[in-house]
Amino acid sequence: DRLVMVDAGTGELYGPNLNKLGASLKAVGYSPEQITDILITHIHTDHTGGLMDGDRMVFPNATLHIERKEVAYWFSEDQRAKATAAHQKYFAEAQAKVGPYKAAGRVKTFSGATQLFPGIRSEPAPGHTPGHSFYTLESQGEKLVFWGDLLHVAEVQLPRPDITILFDVDPKAAADTRKRAFVQAVKEGYWVAGDHVSFPGVGHLQADGKGYRWIPMPYVNDFYRTR
Numbered sequence: 001d002r003l004v005m006v007d008a009g010t011g012e013l014y015g016p017n018l019n020k021l022g023a024s025l026k027a028v029g030y031s032p033e034q035i036t037d038i039l040i041t042h043i044h045t046d047h048t049g050g051l052m053d054g055d056r057m058v059f060p061n062a063t064l065h066i067e068r069k070e071v072a073y074w075f076s077e078d079q080r081a082k083a084t085a086a087h088q089k090y091f092a093e094a095q096a097k098v099g100p101y102k103a104a105g106r107v108k109t110f111s112g113a114t115q116l117f118p119g120i121r122s123e124p125a126p127g128h129t130p131g132h133s134f135y136t137l138e139s140q141g142e143k144l145v146f147w148g149d150l151l152h153v154a155e156v157q158l159p160r161p162d163i164t165i166l167f168d169v170d171p172k173a174a175a176d177t178r179k180r181a182f183v184q185a186v187k188e189g190y191w192v193a194g195d196h197v198s199f200p201g202v203g204h205l206q207a208d209g210k211g212y213r214w215i216p217m218p219y220v221n222d223f224y225r226t227r
């Protein structure tokens with residue numbers, strides 16, 4: 001009875017080579033109006049840009065689920081004033097993309113680890129942003145953890161999880177969160193999904209010397225079956 005999506009893509013903000021969420025949804029047989037819930041890993045606009053198309057809410061029937069600290073941070077004028085030059089513009093964009101949902105009462109916040117739906121819970125993963133969260137989906141004995149922006153450049157951060165990126169609000173905490181998550185993913189052997197990991201973006205992690213190796217999920221393009 002619910003159709004749940006994780007993050008909402010870039011919208012128009014990152015150029016014409018992205019902004020493919022609408023077409024991708026359509027390709028799997030859904031319309032944006034059918035989405036009932038969107039789990040936001042964090043409010044950076046490559047994850048929330050697709051929520052608005054100009055002044056139109058792209059997902060008019062959806063409730064956004066966002067960690068409380070994340071909303072507080074991105075809607076704080078104090079934080080905006082304090083942010084580095086690299087982060088400043090994201091505040092304006094975040095408010096433009098999430099603000100209309102907030103004003104319409106369609107943002108529901110949670111605090112820390114929370115059971116959101118049967119089989120779906122959040123887990124705090126702070127550092128990249130203050131309220132950055134993982135979402136864990138468990139079904140029929142299998143587990144998939146949506147990592148959001150736990151890593152940005154797999155080729156660099158799998159062998160060296162200590163390397164951080166300019167966009168981390170708290171780089172030290174981001175690196176600590178990443179190291180912990182990598183250890184746990186190898187130990188428990190569950191599926192993981194990373195927003196910035198190359199297609200298909202879902203796979204397993206394997207220990208490799210002092211670092212890690214990404215084992216992508218085998219993927220078959222249905223297009224070829226229909227020819």
Ligand SMILES: [Zn+2]
Nearest residue numbers: 044128149167
């Ligand atoms: Zn991010």
